Amino acid sequence: MTSTAADPLPSWNEGPAKQAILAFLARVTEEGSPDFLPPAERIAVFDNDGTLWPENPMPFQAAFALDELKRRVATEPGLAADPMVQAALAGDLARLLAGEHHDGVMRVLALTHAGMTTDEFRDAVVAWLASARHPRFGRRYDELTYLPMQELLRHLRANGFKHFIVSGGGADFMRVWVERVYGIPPEQVVGSTARTTFELRDSGPVLTKTLDHLFVNDRQGKPVGIHQFIGRRPVVCCGNSDGDHAMLQYTTIDNPRPSFGLIVHHTDGDREYAYDAETKSTGRLVDALEEAPGRGWLVVDMKRDWKAVFRPE
Amino acid sequence: MTSTAADPLPSWNEGPAKQAILAFLARVTEEGSPDFLPPAERIAVFDNDGTLWPENPMPFQAAFALDELKRRVATEPGLAADPMVQAALAGDLARLLAGEHHDGVMRVLALTHAGMTTDEFRDAVVAWLASARHPRFGRRYDELTYLPMQELLRHLRANGFKHFIVSGGGADFMRVWVERVYGIPPEQVVGSTARTTFELRDSGPVLTKTLDHLFVNDRQGKPVGIHQFIGRRPVVCCGNSDGDHAMLQYTTIDNPRPSFGLIVHHTDGDREYAYDAETKSTGRLVDALEEAPGRGWLVVDMKRDWKAVFRPE
Numbered sequence: 122m123t124s125t126a127a128d129p130l131p132s133w134n135e136g137p138a139k140q141a142i143l144a145f146l147a148r149v150t151e152e153g154s155p156d157f158l159p160p161a162e163r164i165a166v167f168d169n170d171g172t173l174w175p176e177n178p179m180p181f182q183a184a185f186a187l188d189e190l191k192r193r194v195a196t197e198p199g200l201a202a203d204p205m206v207q208a209a210l211a212g213d214l215a216r217l218l219a220g221e222h223h224d225g226v227m228r229v230l231a232l233t234h235a236g237m238t239t240d241e242f243r244d245a246v247v248a249w250l251a252s253a254r255h256p257r258f259g260r261r262y263d264e265l266t267y268l269p270m271q272e273l274l275r276h277l278r279a280n281g282f283k284h285f286i287v288s289g290g291g292a293d294f295m296r297v298w299v300e301r302v303y304g305i306p307p308e309q310v311v312g313s314t315a316r317t318t319f320e321l322r323d324s325g326p327v328l329t330k331t332l333d334h335l336f337v338n339d340r341q342g343k344p345v346g347i348h349q350f351i352g353r354r355p356v357v358c359c360g361n362s363d364g365d366h367a368m369l370q371y372t373t374i375d376n377p378r379p380s381f382g383l384i385v386h387h388t389d390g391d392r393e394y395a396y397d398a399e400t401k402s403t404g405r406l407v408d409a410l411e412e413a414p415g416r417g418w419l420v421v422d423m424k425r426d427w428k429a430v431f432r433p434e
Numbered sequence: 435m436t437s438t439a440a441d442p443l444p445s446w447n448e449g450p451a452k453q454a455i456l457a458f459l460a461r462v463t464e465e466g467s468p469d470f471l472p473p474a475e476r477i478a479v480f481d482n483d484g485t486l487w488p489e490n491p492m493p494f495q496a497a498f499a500l501d502e503l504k505r506r507v508a509t510e511p512g513l514a515a516d517p518m519v520q521a522a523l524a525g526d527l528a529r530l531l532a533g534e535h536h537d538g539v540m541r542v543l544a545l546t547h548a549g550m551t552t553d554e555f556r557d558a559v560v561a562w563l564a565s566a567r568h569p570r571f572g573r574r575y576d577e578l579t580y581l582p583m584q585e586l587l588r589h590l591r592a593n594g595f596k597h598f599i600v601s602g603g604g605a606d607f608m609r610v611w612v613e614r615v616y617g618i619p620p621e622q623v624v625g626s627t628a629r630t631t632f633e634l635r636d637s638g639p640v641l642t643k644t645l646d647h648l649f650v651n652d653r654q655g656k657p658v659g660i661h662q663f664i665g666r667r668p669v670v671c672c673g674n675s676d677g678d679h680a681m682l683q684y685t686t687i688d689n690p691r692p693s694f695g696l697i698v699h700h701t702d703g704d705r706e707y708a709y710d711a712e713t714k715s716t717g718r719l720v721d722a723l724e725e726a727p728g729r730g731w732l733v734v735d736m737k738r739d740w741k742a743v744f745r746p747e
Contacts, residue, residue, distance in 0.1 A: 161613070161619060164621075239661060285621075293665070296665040296666075307664070307665035308596075308622075308663070308664045308666070309621075310665060314662050316649075317658050317661050317662070318658070319654045319655075319658055319680055319684065321680075321683055321687070325688030326683050326687055326688070328657060334647050334649070336647070341631070341632045342632075344639065344641060345629060345632055345641065348552060348630050348641050349605070349629070349630070350663060351621045352605060352609040352620035352623060353609075353620050353621070367632055367634075370639050371632065374634070374638050374639055375637070375638030375639070
């Protein structure tokens with residue numbers, strides 16, 4: 122482990138969670154240790170929604186989609202006729218979240234995430250991030266990343282780890298801001314994707330977003346996405362829900378290398394949100410939590426283990 | 435540009451090709467230059483077959499597939515009944531290459547690239563590379579990378595470029611050896627892919643290769659693959675055939691950053707192979723070659739510009 126005089130995790134309370142993280146890093150980065158991880162294999166994967174920033178009152182990308190619908194429905198009457206658009210505008214989250222893969226959410230995302238060029242989509246995300254505010258915290262969405270997790274990202278990186286976001290969120294949505302917000306370059310984002318089409322217009326080369334071959338990078342899809350995009354097994358995996366269960370298993374079970382699984386447990390309704398089995402948004406956590414002790418996954422109790430949740434305003 | 439006493443491209447003959455490469459690097463890496471490329475944007479993409487190693491007498495991955503068929507057909511009679519297997523075993527390359535996307539080749543690859551775990555597939559590739567020899571050169575396939583291109587990879591890397599292979603070849607096939615052979619980690623490989631399925635067996639987590647959602651990373655698919663896997667536009671693109679035409683366009687046309695396109699023209703039948711419009715394997719080069727002068731793409735004449743083709747035995 123890189124020796125630093127300063128505490129590398131100042132927003133973590135002293136206790137078993139912080140100790141477990143530091144002990145793992147000491148074990149795998151000490152030259153000559155039997156658990157030494159060659160630098161090239163220090164691959165760490167992070168879920169995004171609920172792990173690096175909140176997913177309440179709805180996943181932030183869903184808020185983007187709703188705001189886009191609101192903005193466009195005034196000038197595009199056809200859009201207002203779609204039953205899922207109606208459900209979205211009525212705030213009927215239950216209908217949008219129904220089904221194993223949240224089909225309504227996916228439909229709305231699809232309506233707002235296809236039919237434009239990748240540059241146009243990027244510009245829409247940039248404009249939204251600049252203007253939208255979180256309904257409870259009143260801050261820009263990209264200011265609401267978890268400070269302790271930012272410290273963990275930074276400290277792992279200082280110890281030679283290469284980070285990948287592995288999220289059910291759209292790759293095109295996240296790639297707009299991950300470098301600025303997490304210091305993770307766009308090429309290290311594994312997310313939900315669909316095909317684009319390439320075309321050489323008079324104005325230059327253009328990629329247009331479609332819905333074809335939609336890949337939902339969630340649950341069993343996460344190890345599948347990791348294999349497709351990264352091509353090797355991670356050794357560190359941080360998640361917060363049953364959507365991360367399969368990638369926690371893929372990272373830690375029978376891995377010939379030492380590995381580390383971490384679950385952010387949302388226990389702090391005062392400072393953030395409290396949920397696991399029952400959630401009003403995404404982020405249900407039951408199976409992975411039950412399996413955690415047997416697998417040695419670290420369950421981080423936000424209320425107990427985090428000194429601060431967000432960066433002070 | 436990193437200043438080195440030694441020539442960084444010793445296997446390139448002095449002349450306009452070598453000068454063009456060195457001049458571009460000088461222009462984009464000099465601090466304060468109007469064309470200075472921020473390090474994070476130094477993304478370089480390389481086709482593999484025909485650009486970094488030969489694609490004759492057939493793409494090396496096709497040789498792997500044929501050798502796998504030969505090995506297995508003896509013990510799996512069902513395999514022998516497939517008409518494309520028969521064509522393959524009869525050496526009927528024309529039939530295998532017929533169709534825009536070489537459907538026969540794809541069918542044979544599919545038969546030999548699905549139904550096993552990703553670990554089993556990796557082991558098969560490792561075993562094949564260790565035993566197979568190129569029919570003309572008598573050397574291991576992975577010893578037949580082009581020495582001048584290896585020097586170009588190394589020199590670009592020394593100047594802060596991050597390399598991605600962007601190949602029609604299978605990502606799972608290439609990831610087995612790219613790090614050892616090119617110094618490019620598996621997560622920087624964009625190739626043809628299909629979905630895997632995840633399963634937790636008693637023996638541990640397993641990914642099984644399928645043919646679902648086959649993505650052929652060739653022609654128009656290359657910029658599509660670049661967007662899906664990398665998520666930003668490259669500034670350097672090296673290819674050798676019309677399969678690379680779209681990614682040459684995507685890299686260089688109306689790119690707000692300075693960019694560089696390079697085409698390896700196979701002109702040396704004595705030391706390697708000579709082909710462009712007419713080829714017995716893949717690698718047809720007509721449209722991209724015609725467009726090259728107008729776009730300012732560097733056409734490398736293997737016979738004239740390369741002092742050596744392969745590393746001496």
